[in-house]
Amino acid sequence: KNIHTDDEVARRAGLPRALAQGRYPIAYISERMLAFFGTGWIQGGKLDVTLVKGIFPGDTITVKGIITEKSPEDDALRLVLDVWLENQHGEQATAGVASGLVRPAAE
Structure with missing residues (x-):
């Protein structure tokens, strides 16, 4: 347990109820990045996330x-994004x- x-x-432990494991929010962001960038x-x-x-x-x-940055990289363009998850109350859960x-x- x-x-x-x-x-x-x-x-x-001071929480209101059981807490989702950290890999789940990271997986949600990664899934959206795959939909956005495709094979790119x-x-x-690259993904660097803090659980907030x-x-x-x-x-x-x-x-x-x-999107916060664009820079050439080999035969492609690297896009850098600030990403986050919001809950139903508009509170940021990750950054x-x-x-x-x-x-x-x-x-």
Whole structure:
């Protein structure tokens, strides 16, 4: 039993109930980056995320991001994004930076 699987253990640790494991919010962000960058995420994606606030079963989370940088890299363009998750109350649950490669369309 631990804070991720048992409400009572989580309460003893000062949490309101069992807490989602950290890999889940990171997976949500990674999934959105794959949808955005496609193979540019697989070939050159980078992700650095900090867990800011707990995510609990039943929370509704939304992945958000904004492009902050563009730089040439080999035959592609690297886009850097600030990324985060928000819960249903508009509270930021994670904060991080993601980047991936965008290649020009074939002519």
